[in-house]
Amino acid sequence: MSEKMLEQEAAKEWAQGEDVDLGPVPKRRMSLLTIRIDRETLNGLIQLAKREGTGPTIEARKILQEGVQARIDMPFEATVRQAMETAKRAVESILENGYSPPAITEKRQGPAKKPAVPAAKKPAVKKAPVEDAARVMAVVKANAAGIKLTEIEKKTGLARIKAARVLKGLIDSGRIKKDQSLYKPF
Amino acid sequence: MKNIHLIDIDWDEQSINEVAAHGLYPWEVDEAALYDTGRQAKLVSDDRHGERIQVLGTCECNGKKLRIFIRMIDIEMGVGRVITAWEV
Numbered sequence: 001m002s003e004k005m006l007e008q009e010a011a012k013e014w015a016q017g018e019d020v021d022l023g024p025v026p027k028r029r030m031s032l033l034t035i036r037i038d039r040e041t042l043n044g045l046i047q048l049a050k051r052e053g054t055g056p057t058i059e060a061r062k063i064l065q066e067g068v069q070a071r072i073d074m075p076f077e078a079t080v081r082q083a084m085e086t087a088k089r090a091v092e093s094i095l096e097n098g099y100s101p102p103a104i105t106e107k108r109q110g111p112a113k114k115p116a117v118p119a120a121k122k123p124a125v126k127k128a129p130v131e132d133a134a135r136v137m138a139v140v141k142a143n144a145a146g147i148k149l150t151e152i153e154k155k156t157g158l159a160r161i162k163a164a165r166v167l168k169g170l171i172d173s174g175r176i177k178k179d180q181s182l183y184k185p186f
Numbered sequence: 187m188k189n190i191h192l193i194d195i196d197w198d199e200q201s202i203n204e205v206a207a208h209g210l211y212p213w214e215v216d217e218a219a220l221y222d223t224g225r226q227a228k229l230v231s232d233d234r235h236g237e238r239i240q241v242l243g244t245c246e247c248n249g250k251k252l253r254i255f256i257r258m259i260d261i262e263m264g265v266g267r268v269i270t271a272w273e274v
Contacts (some may be wrong), residue, residue, distance in 0.1 A: 010255075014228055014240055018188055019229075020188050021188070022239075023189065025223050025225075030216070054196065054265065
């Protein structure tokens with residue numbers, strides 16, 4: 001059927017059709033993203049969509065939205081907190097049960113080992129770098145307009161070189177940005 | 187007037203190929219069917235295709251006026267699938 005005939009037939013149908021209210025235009029406007037995926041994944045997606053009673057693009061969008069949101073919802077502070085909890089548990093376990101290093105099977109050459117320090121008298125554990133990063137991040141976040149290294153140094157109590165090293169790490173990981181001499185959160 | 191909310195369009199290979207055969211991209215159809223505030227729609231049916239929605243809408247970015255045929259695949263969620271579409 002030619003396009004002209006199609007259009008004539010559709011126009012005729014239109015004249016006979018029942019008016020439909022499609023509702024308000026969706027507020028959240030979607031942008032189009034084209035992705036290439038292998039046939040196997042696409043088939044899996046189609047199967048999944050069928051099971052959920054939707055279509056493949058709706059299902060793909062749902063998976064993407066959930067994945068992106070989960071990654072956004074896991075802020076840096078939470079990651080740091082999680083790492084600190086793990087470290088704290090490890091330290092508590094060492095203080096309670098003592099630390100027994102793994103057995104060394106090969107005989108070591110070199111100077112004699114120092115006698116082991118009893119667990120209770122072990123020196124205090126140094127602050128983990130993650131804690132430094134969390135402190136610096138908190139100070140930068142509290143100063144959205146930007147903060148200088150000297151101020152960060154004062155507020156965190158970290159040595160300048162250490163603060164600078166932590167800041168560099170945070171910039172590299174995209175947590176903060178440097179605008180001239182000011183450090184700002186993203 | 188019948189109320190059938192159309193909030194989303196699900197695209198499968200068939201519908202993408204179908205609109206491509208008429209020289210259209212899915213995003214053009216999306217714009218005309220979902221986001222054109224002046225869109226009009228009618229419920230039409232025939233023996234060959236059954237019941238479907240015919241939408242007349244304009245693509246905002248290039249002004250193309252499109253005639254779009256949609257079959258609702260999930261009325262509750264407002265999801266439809268494009269059967270065909272062409273420029274009027």
